[in-house]
Amino acid sequence: MNTSATELNFDNNMMWVSLADGRKLGVPLAYFPRLLAATPQQLNDYEFSGGGTGIHWDALDEDISVEGLLLGIGDRTRGNRIAA
Numbered sequence: 061m062n063t064s065a066t067e068l069n070f071d072n073n074m075m076w077v078s079l080a081d082g083r084k085l086g087v088p089l090a091y092f093p094r095l096l097a098a099t100p101q102q103l104n105d106y107e108f109s110g111g112g113t114g115i116h117w118d119a120l121d122e123d124i125s126v127e128g129l130l131l132g133i134g135d136r137t138r139g140n141r142i143a144a
Contacts, residue, residue, distance in 0.1 A: 064112030065126050070103050077129060080112065091134030094122045 067078035075095065077085045089096040095103060098120055109116045115124045 063126055087129055094120045
């Protein structure tokens, strides 16, 4: 199963990640405080890393793994953890 990201979109509350295997994953922006606070321009200034295994925002200093998204893992930065 190919879980590489192929496309990324945003709405007011969600990040939508299209995967190479045809799935589309919706992730609340609240899981990632830097993304939640970002402007639309900043959100769209990303690049796929590792052949689509990760998503990187240079200006926001944010890196997210697709595997982590599939496992439901949010921001693990100290002080920004989401309570389970």
